[in-house]
Amino acid sequence: QSDTRKKLLELFAEANGDFISGQKISEILGCSRAAVWKHIEELRKEGFELEAVRRLGYRIVSTPDKVTANEIQLGLKTETFGHFVHFEEEVASTQKIALKLAYEGAKEGTLVISELQTAGRGRMGRKWFSPKGTGIWMSLILRPPIPPQKAPQLTLLTAVAICQAIQQVTGIVPDIKWPNDILLNGKKCVGILTELQADPDRVHSVIIGIGVNVNQTVEQFPEDIRTIATSLAIEKGERIKRARLVQEILLQLEKLYHQYLQHGFRPIKLLWEGYAVSIGKKITARTLNGSIKGTALGITDEGLLMLEDEDKHIHYIHSADIQL
Ligand code: BT5
Incomplete structure (x- = not known):
């Protein structure tokens, strides 16, 4: 056969x-x-x-464009990220597998990637649509020597790395919407989910979940997200080899991560601000405790969003959904 x-x-x-x-x-x-x-x-x-x-x-x-370990490692230029790849054709969620591997002692830089997620997840129990063969559905294990409260900075760092990688591979310059969306022409192309395993004073691992819509056509998106989602292929007008983009994301991530561990969040913050769309604009932030309207002033050195309401009161926001 x-x-x-x-x-x-x-x-x-x-x-x-x-x-x-x-x-x-x-x-x-x-x-x-x-x-x-x-x-x-x-x-x-x-x-x-x-x-x-x-x-x-x-x-x-x-020919098919696959994201197996072979495809990813052939030509990979990183020092450690992606040197161990756990590939599966189909998983419920790469986050779940990465979490288990991390618990079992997997090294920093271990990558879990799959062609299809049947239960891809977003933040706060939301779903992440992860159809077969058209996107990048992956989770990277990090073990940063940082206090747990700084972990959200890694979401912002990841967003910058992905923007740089997209720019490198496609020439398209994406926008970042705080904290975890990457947009092309105002539509979501990438989602990032950072999950932390930690004691009060020590991080055991951080699982960086990355979902990138790469080669979907408009019709391939379910109707409920068709108007808010897009893929790189839709915006670029041509298909993109996913493994190549994975390699570039790992490379940019590794570079920024080393820079972050050496010099802190400040240099990352500057890069982040270069890609941010919401800064200086009137936005609505929906938090678990209700909505706040105001002007986005920027992010703090910790990575919190600073939002100034109509009474000139500044809110520091850890987690929210932003409407532009
Ligand atoms: C996110 O959540 O944006 C984080 C998504 C992380 C996905 C990766 S894939 C690899 C790893 N394994 C996982 O199981 N997850 C991670 P959030 O900000 O909560 O956005 C979720 C919302 O985005 C949904 O409620 C939909 O409205 C929308 N959405 C779902 N699938 C989408 C897609 N493929 N493209 C664009 N938008 C989508």
């Missing part, structure tokens, strides 16, 4: 994008035309794009 598959792929590789007739394939593989059709269907299920034209036969349009 897998031998036939290999032969078929070799045939397509030799054809170099040209058509091969069904007749020829069945002769070379030594199987019936119906069996050829079955193999073609299986390849399609794996993400190969194959065109079938009567009389001409089959032609390969594109």
Whole structure:
């Protein structure tokens, strides 16, 4: 079975994008035309794009873009991030697996990544839509020597790293909406979920969950988020190799993380402000204790949002949803 598959792929590789007739394939593989059709269907299920034209036969349009350990590690330039990759075709949530690995003692920089999440999660019990093969659904284990209250800074640091990576790979300059959204043309393209395991005075691990919409088309988004979500491919007008973007995110993250551990949050804050859209604007912050309207002044050195209400009172906000 897998031998036939290999032969078929070799045939397509030799054809170099040209058509091969069904007749020829069945002769070379030594199987019936119906069996050829079955193999073609299986390849399609794996993400190969194959065109079938009567009389001409089959032609390969594109190969799958996978995010297995091999794909990620081939050409990876980091010192440690992503040197151990735990890949699964399908998971409930990469966060759950990373949490378990962290608990079992996994090293800093361990990456969990999957093609599909069946129960991807956002903040506060919300769902993260993570369809098969079109996005980056991954969780990175960090063990920063910082007090637990500083952990939210890592969300902001991650947002900057992802913006830099997106810019590097696609040329698009994204916007950041405090604290964890990355937007393209006002629509959400990336979500970040930072989960902390700590004692009151010591961090055991921080799991950085990253969801990036990469190759979805508009129709591939569920209706309830179609108007608020977008993908890099939609904005760029072409598909992007996910593994390449994963490599760049890991590289930028590692650089900023080292900078952060050496020099603190200040340099990161400056970079963050360069990408932030909400600063200086009138916004509404929905917190667990109600909504506050005001002008976003910026973020503090700790990473809290400073919001000035109509009475000139400044609120320091740890966690909220922001409406621009
Ligand atoms: C987030 O939550 O934005 C954090 C998302 C983190 C996802 C990653 S994927 C890898 C790792 N494993 C996980 O299980 N999670 C992490 P929040 O700010 O609460 O935003 C959630 C809201 O975004 C939802 O309520 C929807 O409105 C919207 N949404 C859901 N899926 C989306 C998608 N694919 N693209 C854009 N928006 C989406």
